[in-house]
Structure formats: structure tokens, C-alpha cells
Amino acid sequence: MALTAILLAVVAGSIVYGILTILAARSYLSVKPAPVDQGEPISVLKPLSGAEDQLEENLRTFFTQRYRNYEILFAVREADDPATVVVEKLRAEYRSIAVRLIVTGEPPYPNAKVYSLDLMKSAARHELLVMSDSDIRATPEMLSILAAEFADPAVGLTTCPYRAVPGRGVWSTLEAIGMNTQFVGGVLTARMLEGMKFALGPTITARKSVLDKMGGFDKLNRYLAEDFVMGKFAAELGYRVLLSAYVIEHHIGSQDFAANFGHRLRWARSTRRSRPSGYVGELFTMPLPAALLLWGWAPPLWPVAALSIVLRGVSAWACAGWVLRDRLTPRRCWLLPIQDILSFLVWIAGFFGNHIAWRGRRYVLHADGTFEPSPSTRR
Numbered sequence: 001m002a003l004t005a006i007l008l009a010v011v012a013g014s015i016v017y018g019i020l021t022i023l024a025a026r027s028y029l030s031v032k033p034a035p036v037d038q039g040e041p042i043s044v045l046k047p048l049s050g051a052e053d054q055l056e057e058n059l060r061t062f063f064t065q066r067y068r069n070y071e072i073l074f075a076v077r078e079a080d081d082p083a084t085v086v087v088e089k090l091r092a093e094y095r096s097i098a099v100r101l102i103v104t105g106e107p108p109y110p111n112a113k114v115y116s117l118d119l120m121k122s123a124a125r126h127e128l129l130v131m132s133d134s135d136i137r138a139t140p141e142m143l144s145i146l147a148a149e150f151a152d153p154a155v156g157l158t159t160c161p162y163r164a165v166p167g168r169g170v171w172s173t174l175e176a177i178g179m180n181t182q183f184v185g186g187v188l189t190a191r192m193l194e195g196m197k198f199a200l201g202p203t204i205t206a207r208k209s210v211l212d213k214m215g216g217f218d219k220l221n222r223y224l225a226e227d228f229v230m231g232k233f234a235a236e237l238g239y240r241v242l243l244s245a246y247v248i249e250h251h252i253g254s255q256d257f258a259a260n261f262g263h264r265l266r267w268a269r270s271t272r273r274s275r276p277s278g279y280v281g282e283l284f285t286m287p288l289p290a291a292l293l294l295w296g297w298a299p300p301l302w303p304v305a306a307l308s309i310v311l312r313g314v315s316a317w318a319c320a321g322w323v324l325r326d327r328l329t330p331r332r333c334w335l336l337p338i339q340d341i342l343s344f345l346v347w348i349a350g351f352f353g354n355h356i357a358w359r360g361r362r363y364v365l366h367a368d369g370t371f372e373p374s375p376s377t378r379r
Contacts, residue, residue, distance in 0.1 A: 007294040011308045017189070018311030019285030021067050024188035025318035039147025042070040043124035045131045047116035051082035053167060053253055058137045059086060063094040063259075067143040071098035073124060075116035079103045083134070109221045109361060110371055118217035121208065131204040136156060136162075137249040140207065145246040147203045154212040156239025157231055159199035161187060163324040167254030174339045175260060176252060180326045181316035182343060183284050185349060187243065188319065190278070196241040198275070199231030202250050210234055220368040223354070227276045229369065247324055249264070259345070260355055268350030269298045272368040282347055288314050288340040 043064055048055075062072055076256040084101060089097045102123060107115035117131055123138050128150060131142065149158050161184055164176035187200065204227060209218070222224040235241045246276040255263065272279040283290075291305040316336060320329035329336070354365050355374060 002265060004294070007290055007297060008304065008307040009031050009284060010290040011287060011304055013284045014290065015304070015306045015311055017284040020192070020286070020316040021185040021315040022318045024185070024192040025315075025322050027192050028188050028243065028323060033145065033148040035141050035144035035150075036148045036151070037144070040124040040128050040152065042067065042128045042130055042143055042147065043120075043126040044070060044072045044143075044237070045117055045120040045124065046072060046074045046128055046132050046134060047120075048074055048081065048083035048087070049114050050075050051086060051110075054065045054251055055083060055134060055184070056086045056090070058251060059090055060134060061133065061138045061140075061142075062132070063090055063097050064140055065138070065143045066140040069102070069243075069328075072142055073100050073102060074106050075102045075108065075120050077104055077116075077252045091156040096317070102349065110373060111223065111226060114217050114221045114223075114226050117372075118221070121211065121217065121267050121271070127208050129204065130203065130205045133201065133250075134142050135251045135253075136202050137165075142170045142246055142248070146227060146244060149242055149244060150207070151203070153241065154240045155239070155242055157199060157204065157206040157225070157234040158207075158242040158244045159196070159231060160203040160244045160246055161323065162200070162248045162250040163326050164204050164250045164328075165249050166328065167252060168254070170253045171257055171260040172252055172254050174342060175264070176333055177320075177329055177332060177335055178339045178344060179250070179252075179342055180320040180324055180329055183339070184324060185315055185319045186278070186282065186285055188323065189284070191243050193298075195235075196243050197232055199234075199241065201225075201227035203244075203248050204230060206234065210237070210239055213237055216224060222372070224270045224358075224363075224365060225274045225369055247327050256340070263352075264346045265349055266356040266358060268346050269353065269356060269365055271367065272350050273367060279347075279350070286340040286347070287342045288337050289344045312336075315330060 064268045076083055087101055097156060100123065102119055102121050104116050109115065121129060128148060149155060164175035164179035166172035214237060220230060225228050231241050287308040295302050295305040316329065320326040356363050356365050363371045364374050365371045
């Protein structure tokens with residue numbers, strides 16, 4: 001009886017969550033700012049590390065923006081980083097775009113991305129900063145839409161939802177399906193219920209003055225999920241944090257199972273520390289394991305289990321289809337149950353352990369979301 005009650009509560013919660021996700025998707029789609037031909041000047045900040053897959057194609061989309069006044073700053077750790085060859089090639093092709101390349105040297109703290117952003121922020125000529133990862137691809141309207149959202153002076157920071165595009169291999173495909181259905185559903189639901197009090201890492205736009213008021217990157221440099229806390233601090237200062245109307249493309253690399261699972265586990269452990277209650281609530285975003293257990297354990301309750309599975313499918317389409325315009329999920333919808341089971345296993349594993357591996361190094365993750373090199377790495 002106790003197990004039945006627990007499973008029934010989880011499945012019922014997933015039904016409620018599925019309905020909320022569908023409503024949240026509709027709410028998000030109701031807000032569409034018109035692009036502007038010329039808003040305020042923009043500085044685009046791009047941290048780079050190596051000539052990763054499709055880097056040239058990704059960066060090229062930022063050289064072809066239909067926006068009159070913007071610059072692009074790139075940062076690499078070493079002058080001979082392979083990414084510099086790509087940057088110089090694009091700079092030679094697009095001479096009308098103001099481009100600067102910054103060599104940062106070794107970062108003085110674990111989060112190298114934050115160090116790069118800090119140096120580029122200091123060098124940027126403009127107040128409005130678009131901080132975008134190297135694996136992001138954009139259409140020519142991107143900067144125009146982001147600028148339009150800052151026409152409201154109360155807006156201090158915006159963060160872009162993203163459509164994941166997988167590399168080769170089944171594990172990359174499964175991760176993309178999870179991002180385009182489960183992850184974005186949680187973001188949309190949080191936006192509807194409590195407003196945006198966090199940000200998403202791949203592309204964030206903020207004013208220099210807002211970053212300065214929150215303590216600058218010095219306040220962010222010890223956090224693993226610096227994107228999340230950047231949005232949190234901006235909201236605490238009283239600024240509006242928006243989930244942008246612009247959807248970016250996030251091109252994820254191809255990994256084998258071990259590397260992909262390690263990547264997922266790292267972010268599960270990070271999320272558990274950034275949003276503890278939200279992490280527990282993720283159980284309702286992947287109802288298939290609990291629904292199948294309920295169906296097998298208490299067959300008379302099969303209609304409840306079936307309803308939760310149906311709503312999972314509908315909410316997945318609301319996120320991937322309506323919001324993200326994703327073409328992958330409809331073609332690979334049969335992988336959704338496998339992805340839900342894999343996500344459930346990662347979610348369980350995320351409750352255990354405090355070590356993470358990142359860019360070939362091991363770190364200790366603390367309860368407040370900060371991290372540092374593990375003692376073995378320091379030696």
C-alpha cells in the first residue's frame with residue numbers, strides 16, 4: 001500500500017506538471033518583441049578553447065548579423081590556440097566587423113570561462129554585453145531581437161532558450177532530445193510560476209552596470225553554474241530577468257557513453273546545489289519510470305499511468321514543437337522513453353558524490369555551488 005501511494009503521488013504530480021508545461025509553453029509564445037533596426041551598440045563576448053567541431057560555422061553566424069553597431073571580442077587562453085586560426089580567417093572575410101582577440105593566460109581560479117568574460121568585459125567598448133558560448137549558432141536577426149528586449153530600462157538581463165542540435169551518435173541524440181523536451185519544460189514552467197530568477201549559460205545578455213552592481217565577475221568566479229547565479233543576483237537586485245523571445249541553436253558534440261554520462265552527472269550535481277528543491281522536483285519531469293512501475297504494481301490504476309505518459313508526450317511536443325521548432329524530436333520520438341529512463345538514472349546518481357570532472361581536471365563541488373580543484377589535482 002505504501003509503495004502504491006508513493007508511485008501514485010509521483011505519477012499524479014507528473015500529470016499536474018505536464019499540464020503546467022503545456023500552459024507555460026503557450027504563455028511564453030504570447031510575448032514576441034519586434035526586432036529593431038538599430039538599438040544601442042552591442043559587444044559580443046565569445047570565450048574559445050580549441051577548434052571544436054563546427055566552430056567556423058558557429059562563429060560565422062555572428063559575423064553576419066543584420067545590426068549596424070556591434071563588435072565581437074574573442075578570448076583564448078594561449079596565443080597558439082587552434083581557435084585563433086578560425087577567428088583570423090573570419091576577421092579577414094568580414095573586415096567591416098570590429099573584432100578583437102584577447103589572450104588571457106592561465107586563469108587564477110577554477111572557472112576559466114568567467115575569467116575570459118571578465119577580461120573581455122573590461123575591454124568591451126559598449127554597455128550592452130551578449131555573452132555567448134562557442135557552440136552557439138544564430139540567425140541574422142539575433143542581435144536585433146536582443147536589443148529590442150532592452151528597450152525596457154527595467155530589464156537588466158536576458159537569457160536565451162536553446163534548441164539542442166546533436167552531433168553524431170545515439171548518446172548525443174538522446175541528450176538533445178532531453179534538452180529540447182525535459183530541460184526547456186522546466187525552464188518554461190519556472191518562468192510561469194515564479195518568474196525568471198536564474199539564467200541559462202549558452203547565451204546571456206546583460207548591461208555592464210548590472211554586472212558591476214552585483215559585484216562583477218569576482219562574485220561569480222568560484223561558481224560552477226555561473227550562469228544560474230548571474231540571473232539570480234540580477235533578480236535579487238530588483239532588475240527584470242527575461243527569458244528571451246529569441247531561440248538559439250546549441251550544437252552539442254559527439255561523445256561515447258562514458259563521456260556523455262559524466263557530462264550529465266556533472267550538471268546534475270551542480271543543479272542539485274544551485275536549486276535543491278527544484279532538483280527534487282525534476283522527478284515529475286520524467287514520469288515514465290514511475291508510470292510503468294505503477295502500471296505493473298497496481299494494474300487497476302493503469303488509466304492514471306497512461307494519462308501521465310500521454311501528457312509527457314504532449315508536453316514534449318509543446319516544448320520541442322511549439323517553442324523550439326525542433327525537427328529532431330518528431331523524427332526520433334521513439335527515443336523519448338529511453339531518454340526519460342536515462343535521465344532518471346542520472347537524477348538518482350546526482351544525489352551522491354561531490355566530485356566532478358571538467359576539461360580533463362577533477363574538482364570538488366561544495367554545497368553552495370562553488371568549486372575548487374580536488375587535492376589530487378593540486379598535487
